[in-house]
Structure formats: structure tokens, C-alpha cells
Amino acid sequence: MSETEQTTDPVEVPRHAELVDEQVVAWYFLASLVYFMVSLSGGFLMAFQLIRHNPLDGVELLSPGRWRMVHTNAIAYGFLANAFLGMLHWVVPRLTLHPVLDRRLSRLIFGAWQFVVLSTAAGLLLGEAQALEWGETPVWIDPVAQLGLLLVAINFMAPICKVQGPLYVTLWYFIAAFIWTFLTYAMGNFVPEYFVTGSSAGAVGGLFIHDLVGLFVTPLGWGMMYYFVPILLKKPIWSHGLSLVGFWGLAFFYPLQGIHHFLYTPIPMFLQYGAVLSTIAVELVVTTVVINFFGTLWGDGRKFWDNMPIRWFYTGMVYYFLTCFQCALQVTMTFQQLIHFTDWVVGHAHLVMFGVFSMWLLGVMTYLFPRLLKREWYSRTLSEWHYWLSTGGILFMAGDLILGGLFQGWSWMGLQPWDHSVEISQPFWATRIVAGLAIFGGQLCFIWNLYKTWQLGPAVDSGSTPSAERAVAE
Amino acid sequence: MFETKSGIFFIAGLLFFGFAFLSNAVIPVLMYKDLPEKKVEELINPHLRYQFEDLAQRYPEQFKKVYGEPPEGEQEASDWYDAKCAEALRVGHKVYVGEGCWHCHSQFVRPVSNESKRWGPVSTSEEYQNELQRPVLFGTRRVGPDLSREAGRRSSDWHAVHFFRPQDLSEGSPMPRYPWLFDGSADKPNERGLGLITYVQWLGTWLDSYPYYEDYIESPIAELEKELAQSEPETESEGSEGEQ
Numbered sequence: 001m002s003e004t005e006q007t008t009d010p011v012e013v014p015r016h017a018e019l020v021d022e023q024v025v026a027w028y029f030l031a032s033l034v035y036f037m038v039s040l041s042g043g044f045l046m047a048f049q050l051i052r053h054n055p056l057d058g059v060e061l062l063s064p065g066r067w068r069m070v071h072t073n074a075i076a077y078g079f080l081a082n083a084f085l086g087m088l089h090w091v092v093p094r095l096t097l098h099p100v101l102d103r104r105l106s107r108l109i110f111g112a113w114q115f116v117v118l119s120t121a122a123g124l125l126l127g128e129a130q131a132l133e134w135g136e137t138p139v140w141i142d143p144v145a146q147l148g149l150l151l152v153a154i155n156f157m158a159p160i161c162k163v164q165g166p167l168y169v170t171l172w173y174f175i176a177a178f179i180w181t182f183l184t185y186a187m188g189n190f191v192p193e194y195f196v197t198g199s200s201a202g203a204v205g206g207l208f209i210h211d212l213v214g215l216f217v218t219p220l221g222w223g224m225m226y227y228f229v230p231i232l233l234k235k236p237i238w239s240h241g242l243s244l245v246g247f248w249g250l251a252f253f254y255p256l257q258g259i260h261h262f263l264y265t266p267i268p269m270f271l272q273y274g275a276v277l278s279t280i281a282v283e284l285v286v287t288t289v290v291i292n293f294f295g296t297l298w299g300d301g302r303k304f305w306d307n308m309p310i311r312w313f314y315t316g317m318v319y320y321f322l323t324c325f326q327c328a329l330q331v332t333m334t335f336q337q338l339i340h341f342t343d344w345v346v347g348h349a350h351l352v353m354f355g356v357f358s359m360w361l362l363g364v365m366t367y368l369f370p371r372l373l374k375r376e377w378y379s380r381t382l383s384e385w386h387y388w389l390s391t392g393g394i395l396f397m398a399g400d401l402i403l404g405g406l407f408q409g410w411s412w413m414g415l416q417p418w419d420h421s422v423e424i425s426q427p428f429w430a431t432r433i434v435a436g437l438a439i440f441g442g443q444l445c446f447i448w449n450l451y452k453t454w455q456l457g458p459a460v461d462s463g464s465t466p467s468a469e470r471a472v473a474e
Numbered sequence: 475m476f477e478t479k480s481g482i483f484f485i486a487g488l489l490f491f492g493f494a495f496l497s498n499a500v501i502p503v504l505m506y507k508d509l510p511e512k513k514v515e516e517l518i519n520p521h522l523r524y525q526f527e528d529l530a531q532r533y534p535e536q537f538k539k540v541y542g543e544p545p546e547g548e549q550e551a552s553d554w555y556d557a558k559c560a561e562a563l564r565v566g567h568k569v570y571v572g573e574g575c576w577h578c579h580s581q582f583v584r585p586v587s588n589e590s591k592r593w594g595p596v597s598t599s600e601e602y603q604n605e606l607q608r609p610v611l612f613g614t615r616r617v618g619p620d621l622s623r624e625a626g627r628r629s630s631d632w633h634a635v636h637f638f639r640p641q642d643l644s645e646g647s648p649m650p651r652y653p654w655l656f657d658g659s660a661d662k663p664n665e666r667g668l669g670l671i672t673y674v675q676w677l678g679t680w681l682d683s684y685p686y687y688e689d690y691i692e693s694p695i696a697e698l699e700k701e702l703a704q705s706e707p708e709t710e711s712e713g714s715e716g717e718q
Contacts, residue, residue, distance in 0.1 A: 050617070050648045052641075060654040065574030127572030132609045166477035172486070175479065179487035187495065192609035197511045198602030200502040202610040207498050215491070244476055251486035255494030262612055264584040266599040267502055274497065337586040341616040413587045418619050419646060 012097070019093035024106050026372045028086030029365055031114060033447065035078025036358075038121075040440050042071035047436055050429045061125050069124045069136045075353055076134055076212065077145075078117045083361040084220045085113070085152065088174070090368060091227050092156050095170060101158035109151050116145045133209050135188045142189040149185055153178035169243045173223030176251060180215030184208060199266045207258025213352065214254040221357050222246070222289065225313060228364060229296060232310050233303060238295030242288050249285030253278045263336045276331050283328040290321045308383055312363025315391055319355035323348060326402070338413065343428065344405025351398040354439065359390065362446070369450060378452035382445045389442030397435035404428030512604040514560045521626065521679035526559040526672055529630055533663060540665045559672065566673025567606045569666045573652065580613030581622040581677065594623040594678070594686035601680065606673075618649060623678035626685025633671045635660045 048054040049064040056062045089106060093099050100106055116137075123129070123138035130136050137145060157178060160171055167175075188208025192201035226243065230236055237243055259267055259275035293314070297303070303310050326348055329335050339345065366383060370376050377383055404425055411421040475481040530537045541558045544551040570576065582597040583589050590596050601622070602610055613620075628636075635642055638660035640649040655667035663671060678684055 049650055052646070052648050054650065058651045058653050063573060063652075064650050065577065066572070068574050068577055127569070129572050129574065130609065131571040131576060131611055133577075133614055135609075161479065163479075167479060167482070172477065172482050175482045176486045179483065180491060183491055187499070191499070196503050197604070197608050198506065198509070198610060199599045200499070200506045201608065202602070202612050203502040204499045205609050205612075207494070211494075248476060248486070251490050255491055256498060258494070258498045261614075264586055265582055265612055266597055266602070268505060271498065271502060337584075340584070341580055341613070343615075346615065409587070412589075412592075412616075415588050415591060419644065422617070422646060422648060 014097055016094070019097065019099050020090055021100075021103050021106060022090075022372050024103070024110060025086045025089045025368065027110055028082045028089065029369070029372075031110075032079045032082035032086065032361075033365075033443075033450075035074045035082065035117060037443065037447075039071050039074035039079060040436070040443065042067040042074065044433070044436060044440070046071065047429065047433050051426060051433065066125055066127065066129075069129055070121055072134060073120055073124065073136055074117070075358075076217075077120060077137075080217055080353075080357060080361070081113065082117075083365070084217075084224075085109075087224055087361070087364050087368075088156055088220075091170065091224065092159055092174065095168060095227060096159040096163050098159035098162045101155045105151060105155050109148060109155065112144065112148045112151070116141055116148055119144075130189070130193060132188060132192060132205050134212050135205075135208055137189065139189075139193060142185075146182070146185060146189075149182045153182055169226040169237065169240075169247065170223040172247050173219040173226065176247075177216060177219035177223065180211065180219065180255075184211040184215050188212070202262050202265055203259055203267050203271070206261040207255070209261055210258040211255055214250075214257070217353075217357050218250070218254070221360055222250075224360060224364060225293065225317075228309065228367065229293060229313055232307055232313075232367070233296060233300055235296070235300075237292060238298070239292050242292035242295075246285060246289035246292060249288070250282065253282040253285060257282065257331075260331050263331075263333060263340065272333075276333065279331040280328050283324045286321070286324045290317055293317055308380075308387065309363040309367035311387060312359050312366060315387075316356045316359040316363070319351055319359070319394070323351040323356065323398075326351070338409035339405050340409075342405035342408040342412075343401040343425070344409070347398040347401030347405060350401065351394065354390075355394040355398060359394075362386070362390065365446075369453065373453060374458040375453060375456050378449055378456055382449035382452075386442045386446040386449065389438045389445065393435045393438030393442060396438065397432055400428055400431045400435060404432075506599060506603070509600055509603045514563050514605050515556070517563065517604055517606070517676065517680075518556050518559050519679050521684055522672070522676045523555060523559060525625070525630060525675035525679075526562065527555060529668055529671065532630060533634075533661065533668070536657065536662050536664065536668065540668055562669045562672035563606065563676060565665060565669030566671070566676075567669075569655070569670045570611075570673055575621075576611045576613050577615060578617035578649070579619065579621045580616050581611045581620065582613065583620060583622060589620070593620050594683050595681060597622060618647075621674065621677050623681065623683070623686045625675045625678045627687060630671050630675060633674055634663050634667065637663075637667060637670065 045054065045056065045062065045067045046064045049057065054064060089100065119141050120137045123141065124136055128138040130139055156174065160167070160175060163171070187204065188211070191204045192208075196204060226237060256278040257275045259271050260279050263272050263276070265272075294317075297310075297314060304314055305311065330339055330344065330348065366377075366386075407424050407428070408421045411424060475485070530541075541561075544554045583593045583595065585596045632643060634656075636644070636649075637652045637655055639651050639653075640647040652667075655664060655670060656662050657664050678686065
């Protein structure tokens, strides 16, 4: 039942170097940071266009409409997917005490995935998009990406399958994520393009966007939290029962909500109501998960301030709760009348993708880079700037966009001329750029810090702090 | 079962996913299975044909360069226009998707928030049962207005100038310029430009209410007609559809 079972026989624990291919982890993290910066730059292009001061207006390959797609896809497939893959290459072997199926396969997947991401970007910039949000990947790349996801699943399922008996929570989430991501990608990229059309394709498309967040990003994110938080706090998760409720509640309710992206469309109303109800249900489940994690932190509040990764993780969880609470409200038909199609939703999306999952991954990187590079961070001050600029920036951006969305909704509902809604948005859009600059500056601090840390050279006393984490499960 | 590999793999991974796919995707698919999906060729209607042939009048050089010249004979020419119009619609749709137009312009009128006052009839399922809604273009955000009833509201000239430099027509518009849809100037739309104009002039042509105008914008024509009628009683022709 308990996660400590795996370590009952300490003699058998293989050495870290046999388990983890640290080079691959570092490659994935570095690749993800490159795409992260690309994505942020794409966001700026669109943001400057909205305030009507785009210095690069009129250049075909820099068209904000195309870069908006690069912005979202680079986050999903470039940053999140790469960072998650790096994290998986660290976590899965250490947790299962078995290396991945084949290290060469890991490297092959790394190359193949960069090919997928780069050709997606090239395709989008050349105007070859597919009309599906987050699935804009040109149709000729879809089969390659699909194959890549299959290989990822095989590579990680091999060590997981060798584990005897009940699994630890993290692995529940990871197993589910491998299947779900594969199925979700297939569903979203092939069904609405080749098999169905019109409103029913809208239902499938809604399911795809939703499942990509709920069944790819969310389970990998939470699985990651269930692994790192107990290790860093040096104590088990507060309640195993709540872990069970959280996982199974998410697994059941999350996939049922796709249609809530298209409320008031011609999709049948009873399906829309079903999606609304299961969305509200999953927010209750989310609350249990958040309670479980704060129960774990209870008594160790000091670590929130002292331990940078813990601070990233728990800040992300606070944002997770906020964004889920927001979702339980905005999913109702009442809120939808006003906020659908407005910047409210854009604010929500940024709070989820940056405020939660990116923050968690940045926390994981803050924790793992010293271990990968065998040296401490060059500067704690830069780490602090990274954290505070990111945390403040996203709160400012999300709050600003959510508020702006309300005013846009009122302007439309009040039948003001269309220009009115654009004019009143200007201050909100300008504020968003300031918030975006803060976030961007935060990441620059991180990258500079990383560069300086790398320049330091490995610590002479390599047997000290980082490698003391060798014992796998706490 | 709840913590084992097979339990998670089969129950959470496959069963729950399958149940969601069944209830959220297969049910609507089955409900709409009797609505036939129209091919692009079937979408061409007289309103659109009028707009397309109008492009041949407005941009004769560019039109000839892109599509060639219609054959002799009334029927042959008509078939030719239909074929070229379908081609233009496909190109226009590709541009609309590739440039990300659908990220700032929705294509569905909701039954709430006074949207039917602004844009006309609420969207219905059959409107989306065609090849150009594959994947469906409901949209996700409205920075600019909904476009599903856009056809005929403005002239093709207006659209050409607007795609070339939106701010010339809508002051303060945050829409980007699209000079690559033209051969150098706003009166020379290229294949992509002509395609996009055709596509936009198609949106909503299938409705009885075509072309739909926002009723809160006062048209100067009525005022002018009144003045005209006062000064010299005279039969008046229909108002032009150009200005909005």
C-alpha cells in the first residue's frame, strides 16, 4: 500500500548513474528553455499588435496571427512536453529502480521530438496550419508526433511494468498520462480533420483542447508534485485516501468536459449541461488534492520561504486552486453569456499554463539543474528574482486580462459599436505587456543564472549535497 | 485494483477515456449523422457567384492572371465560374486558417448577449455541415467581430483595402496588415487575396437574411433619400451596399 515498500531491501538499490541518463535530462531541459523563450517572444508580437505598436507589422513570416499559433504550440509541445520528458527521465527510473527501456531510444525520441516541434513551427510560419486550437500542427507532421508519443509510452512503461505490487501515486498519474496523451492526440488531430464535420467536430475539438490540458499536462504535473514534494519536505503525503480520491476523481470527471469550451453552440444542450456539471464536480476533486498537499506542508511552513523549489510548487498550487475556482464559475451558463470570447478566458489560460504548470517545471529545474551540473546555483538572488518576477508577472497578467474580459463582455452585450470594445481594451492590453515583460525578465534572470552556474565548473567535493539525494523514495 | 498497473491502465486509461469519447463525441456524431456534409462545389450559390463575378469586374487583370478567362458559351462560362469559385473558396479557407484569422474572429452567433441583434440569426447545426468546417471554425476569441454573417455587408473593394491596411478603413483597428495577399498595392489582390475575399463574401450567403446589417448603425442613405425626395420627387434606385 505504501510507497516505502519499494525500498525495503536497500541492498538492491541500483546506483543513480545506472538509472538516470543525466545528459538526456539536461538536453530536454535546455531544449524546453529555448522554446520557452521563443514562445514568450511570439506572445509579445501579438501583444504589441493589439496595442497597435507592432514594429514588425507587414512582414509575412512575422505575422502576429501565425506567431500566435507558434506561441501556444511552442508552450505545449516545445516547453511543456520537453520539460516533462526531461523530468520523466529523472523520476521514472529513480522511482521504479529500473532504467528506461533503452537509452538509445531516449536519444532517438529526443531528436524526433525536436523535429516535430521545429517542423510544426516551420509549418505554422509558412501558413500550413490545421484549424484546431493547440492542434494546428500541420497534418503531415501528425503521424510522426503520434509515433513519437507511442515510443515515449513504451520507453517509460518498460520500467514501470517491472515494479511489483501496488504503485506509488506518481506512477498512477504517469501511466494514465501516457495512454491519455496518445489517445487524445489521435482523437484531436485525425477525427475532426478526416472523419466528422460541423458541430460534432466541434464537440471532438473541444474534447481535444480540454484533454490536452487535463489528460496530458495535468496528470504529468500532479504526478511530478507527488514525487518531488515528499522528497523535498522529507515526509510522506498527508493522506493516501485523498490521493486516491484525487486521482480517480480526475480520471473520471476530467475527460467528460470537452464541450464546456463551446457552450451556446449548436451542440445539443443536454451535452452542454453534462459538461458543465462534470466540470463543477472536478473542481471539488481538485480541492481535495490541494488540501492533501497543504496538509503535507502543515508544520513545515518555514520551508516555503527557505526552499526555492517548494516555493515554486506551492505557489503553483495556490494558482491552481484559483484557476480551478475561476473555472467552476466561468463554466456556468450565466458567466458564459458575458465572458465567452473575451480576454477573461485568455487570462484563465495563462494562469493555468504559466502560473501552474510552467511554475512547477521551473521549480523542478531549479531543483534538478544543481544535481545535473554537480554544483550549486551561482546566485540565490537571481533565483529569487526569477521567482518573484514570474509569480508577480502572471498574477498581474491574469488579473488584468480577466478584468478586461468583463469590460469587453459588457461592451458587446450593451450593443456598443465594435470599436468601443477595442478602445476600452487598450489599457488592459498595455498592462498585459508590462506583466509579460516582468515574466520575460524573470526567465532572463534564470537563463543568466544557469549560464553563470555552468561556467562555475563542477564542485570539487562531488560527494556533498546534491548527490546526497541518492536514496530514491523518501 | 485502484493502485495496480492494470487497474489504472484499463479503467482510468482506456475505460474512462472511452466513456468520455462515447458521451461527448460519439453521441453528437450520431445525432448529426443524417445531416449530409456538403462539398465545396455544393456551397456555391447565386449570392456568392455574384460576388465572385464582381471580382472579375473589379480586378480584371489580377483575376485573369489567377484564373484565366471564361470559355465561350453561356453554360460553359457559368460552369467555369462555378469551378473557379470553388477553387477560390478552398484557397481562401486555407488562408483564413493559416493566417490565424479564426483566433480573433469567431464564426458562430450565440443565442445570448444580444448577439442576434448585432449579427443576425443564431447559428444552427446545418450551417457547419460542409467541407470548409473541417475542423469547425467556431473560433475561440473575438478581438474583431464575428464573421459568420459577414458576406455582402461590405463590398469586395472594402475587403481588399482592409486586408491591405486595415487602419485605412477602421481607424484604431488592431488587425495586422496582410500585404502578401497582394501584388504590391491594394487594387491588386493575388491568388490568396482573391481567395480570401471570396471566402469572406461567402460567409452567411446561405441565409434568408443575407445580407444582414447591424440595425443600430444609421445609414446615411436614408437621410440622403429623404432630402432628395423633399427637393425633387423622383423614383429612387436601391441603396448601394458599399458603405458601412
